[in-house]
Amino acid sequence: MEKYINPWIKKIKQRPFNPQRPEGSVDLYIGENPYPPSPHVLKAIAAAAENINKYPDSAGDAVKEKLAAYTKANKEQIVIGNGSDDLIELMVKVFVKQKEKVIIPIPGYFSYWRSTKIRGGVPVFVNRKDNFELDIEKIVQADAKLVFIGSPNNPTGNIVSQEEIIEILEKMDCIIVVDECYFEFSQNTVIDLLQTYENLIVLRSLSKTFGLAGLRFGYAIAHPTLIQYFNKAIQMYPVNKLAQAAVISSLDDLEYLKANIQKICQEREVLTEKIGDLGFTVYPSETNFLLVRTEALNISGNEIVASLKSNNIFVQNIGLKPGLDAYYFKTAIGTKEENEILLKHLKQIVSNR
Template sequence: MKPIEKEKIFLTQSYFKYPLPEEMLKELSEELKDINRYPSGGEYAKLRQVLAEYVGVNKENILPANGSDEVIEIVSRAYKGEVLIPIPTFSQYEISADRNGLPKILVNCLRDGEYVVNYSTQQLKSASLVWLCNPNNPTGTRVPREKIIDILQRAEGMVVVDECNYEYLGETVIDLIGKYENLVISRSFSKNFGLAGLRLGFAISNPKNIKKLAAFGQNFRVNRMAEKAATKVLKYLNYYQEVWEKMKRVKDKFVWQINEMGFSAYDSKANFVLVEFKDKEETERVWEYLKEKDIYALPGWEDEFSGLGDQFIRFTIGEEREMDRVVEVLSDYVKRN
């Protein structure tokens, strides 16, 4: 008899780990017969309209992209100059700055277990590009609306608010794009709708900024399947909303259980949870113990993050049985140590 393989639990990349709607997948598979054809390209008029209706703006406010990573790259190329990055945060802001030879200032915003964006007036005056991730990756921290407005008012350059986890947070500053000319927002279909493999993101801003950004993107920047998928997934918004609520419950339960063990789990508003341990040595022991039990999470020394210390591990929120297994293994670790 063939031995039963142990389930491997991957909680590294922060993608959508729940099943996708079967009918949606069936509809999308029917598009495969046309993959010999090019996507719309250029204006992407229909896709822009679909995305605009979803977020409540005009299609002239939308620029579709090959994932939010391309939004980051396009913005970096369009607004060259000094870049402000609030660490610890998503590493692509720093990587894109380096790739384009841009000077950068990494501002430490994490002190005593609390993440607070603390750009100085001088930094905001000198920077051409200011990054904000809301909720922040990897801490999952909410950046208050009043803080974002304060930065928009004080910044001389462009302010980009990465809202890739908007659907979990439920807060946005899209309504401010008409008031602040220096505001660009980035969104994604990867983490919230399960399309990470198709790569679909988009920028939201005033038409003038969108036109400028478009000049730095490729003509066929969104592939045909991603273009078709956007329309199809939004037909199943009720399903996704139910899953998002379930994920929040699983996440909150996980945070409480981790804190009860004596570790420090951050109050996350995203689909992941950052856990802080005593020091690097303990973090390495925990990480190795999890791997021995076929559980894979993302330690702070990985290149997913800019400025995150070695005493952290980030866990993507999976299905409840997966998170219960993580808690079971960590509880066993605590008993043994």
């Protein structure tokens, strides 16, 4: 059997699937939006389901028109995919040959190196500085085909300034992807740099911000020539019919989006302060999750996660992930009620020490 498998696929470590989070648990594991999409969006999904015997629009023209208006880009600058994860892999497929290097600042989002390995490329990790800012000097020295930069970054929650992106673009001759998956939380973008830099790609997602994680939808904005190449390599039907209907309807309902984003950002500030008051270090976040350092309390991330899990609360143990030691965990910002339950149990863990 082994002889049939591509050698670079053999080298990939088995990634455990996400744990089951039982009904009724406080689920802050992946960093999902705690609120469902608006009733209009749910209606649009139900209406699209009535024609589910028909294939979706393979070009996604109506979706791209809406996105063009939303981003103030041209339709010809947009590619859509089955979540931004799908587009990360498409980018590696289009730009990276086997054994070519992809630069990934760490801590960073795991799909960057997973997709690189799936395509036979070589991920090159470049450590961020102690405060999680990019180490630009090291990044620009590396010889690579592609660089993935999260802004805001997962799991550190911080943005990269436009000046830093310009410096990288000026000093490197390769494709630079700025992943703005959390854009609506941060309101920080480098979209306007697309006019100057043909090698820049801005990647976005509707999973966390619009609460559409279950449908899978992401898009990227880039120079039309790059988009033409993406369209050569993309699947025939990259985005399903329900997702296309949901995205169109979501982009018609921006007031609902704004209200949810505002609630989550307010809760984020409360949670940041209260977790900090317990003695943890909480990193400032421009997303809907928090990275928490546990070292000051001498508890590992693993212990926190296990203890919360025994109380049916799910946060993520990201200790020992690339670029991190054992003293970290990551939690989504939930509803006010969920956040209060999390705080109550964190308090108990701290006082039981």
